[in-house]
Amino acid sequence: MAADPGSLVNWSLLALSPPGWGGALLRGFANSLQIALGGYSLGLLLGIGGAFGKLYGGPILRDLMECYTTIVRAVPELVLILLLYYAGTDAINQLLILVGFGTIDISGLVAGIFVIGVVQGAYSTEVLRGAIKAVPAGQIEAARAYGMSPTKVMTRVTLPAMLPYAIPGLSNLWLIATKDTALLAVVGFSELTLVTRQAAGTTKSYLLFFLAAGALYLALTLVSNVFIKMIERRSRRGFVEQS
Amino acid sequence: MKNTLKILSVALAVGLAGTASVAAQEIKVGFAAEPYPPFTSPDASGNWEGWEVEFQKAICAEAKLDCVITPVAWDGIIPALTTKKIDVIIGSMSITPERMKTIDFSDKYYNTPTAVIGPKDVAFEATPEGLAGKTIGVQVSTIHQDYANKYFVAAGATLKEYQTQDEANNDLAAGRLDAVQADSITLDAFLKSEQGAACCDKKGNVVDDPAILGAGVGVGIRKEDTELKGKINAAIKAIRENGTYETFSKKYFDFDVYGG
């Protein structure tokens, strides 16, 4: 390799239109964002179900939920992603055949959202369970005393009342979801990290592209942080300032 | 509070909208999602180009298949085929007895020797003796990994396994490897590149071992897809006979890539 420091920073490689790779990087970034959003939302749904199951479910449901969160919290994300990517989507199709729906074509995007969602689901189960437990029991009892149905108690009291306790944890999970999408590079999904790797490998400008991708991820984190601060401030209105 | 819920529900809606993709029956053509010139390499606009991409297009046109290019990770390409993430592999995969236990192959569509390259300033042969004590880079789950394990590691070489070929090449250029073993055409492409020309040269082809190195490159197909296999074999034969194969090969090679 020629020792030419000038060639180390060839900014035109980052140009938005080909032959620059900037556009490809941004498309990868959009894919990452889509998976992070989808996976995070799916995880939130699983988490709400999981937390209620763990707190109010029967003994068997409770134990099954415990197994789910224990496994996800004990096994590396990379291993889970591989397992879910190959086995999980296969299992869904087997199940659909069993039910008589026939196979569906699971695209890479859906598979990505699915694996990130399942991992996030376990994390949010734990975060939400802690938050629900922090809601003063009297508030939920009062709602029951008013004769509210369990669903109504959940939507009118438990969920809104636990949000302030859950938001710090949930916002951390959002940041983790955005970074976990990078692991999908290992299964060949063209999100930001894989596109970066391809761009770097094709142009041999490894440092430049990895730094550029790092800047994109960092920007996402910093922008998210601004929004998180806003949401946190709103959700804590009326709370006594805690030290 | 309401706004927070609103934000969450919007996030949810966006996420769900992302998951709703339309299902259609097509043939998903799998290959490694990595630069592997001159066979498959990505360009900056997100398209794939190279000899093998043209081969894919020719086969799909000839066999009247609705093909969708689907890059996947090389080290998971066979599981991707068996779990139906992809339907065929057109990704420079050699036909070997070991792979035949799990998947099926079409007839071969190219065949080239296996070569070893190394730094210009060190002279050695591509033999077990020449590579003794050296660190050799190979791509994982390739015939080259198996071959190097059998012949070179046994003779005292160390193997380093890379997920992509260009990372092995890059590490050779960076001086972290003493040699790289791979397909001779892709190594020639590397040696012609600016980086490869500056650092390395070819040390020779390895002695053939058909049991490991296989009998050329074929299209990987699931064992039960016999009908598809018939179609692809007929298409390979047809493009060989009607000159299509020769036409696009000339753009890339000045020799017969189909091999003897």
Added chain:
Amino acid sequence: MTETTTHAMALSPQDLPKASSFFKPHRIFLMLLFATLVFCIAWFMRWDWLPRYLPRLGSGMLVTLAMLFSTAALGFLFAVPLGLVQVTGPRPLKWAASWFCTIIRGTPLLLQLWLLYYGLGSLFPQFPAIRQSFLWPYLRESWPYGVAALTISFAAYEGEVMRGAFAGVPAGELEAGRAYGMSRWTLFRRIWLPRALHRALPTLNGETVLQLKSTPLVATITVVDLYAVISRVRQETFLTYEPLLLLALIYMGLTGLLVIAFKYFENRIPTRGA
């Protein structure tokens, strides 16, 4: 990362079941069901490859454990000053430390690893001085990059925890120390650091488990750890599920052992607030 998030992502000592809790009727039923599942997996799936790979799995596990403990220990050594300067340091240092933590925590570890190995690592040989130095034999290897990336990441996450821990030590305790005429160093060594460590301990457990969960990433830069050995099995046997299931099981076992060890230590140290 707050303590609750770490807890949500990593198994912790309070999650360990008690021996007595296994003997509830529904649990016995579930365990029987689980045993049947394990039996089916053992019986109907292919495991004939296992004996051949046992020695390599063993050495892979050693590499994984070496990666975990060396980087957690090194990372922690960096985390203490990182946390401290963010609380008391002069402004430029404070600013630098907090940006370091933000940048590392704001980007994926996989990217950092590739940046170090393929980005920075391929620049080194361009400088003859490095190529001829005594460091070169190490810089040629891949594990130093793995250790560096994992250490930096652990230091950044744990540095943030230590910042909170240092800031959280009640001012009164430090004032009492000063009133006793302790020097700044004695005050730090005898009161501030031990109290901060004590506060950081539960999170430290979680961060170590998270670090274990991060180690397989080094396999992508050719370090042959447990994950890499299993990848090898997958490629040589063309099996999709069995090796991955075994890998998940091994990691669960390692995490379990780690958590049990933490529980043992936690019991020996009087807990906060007690």
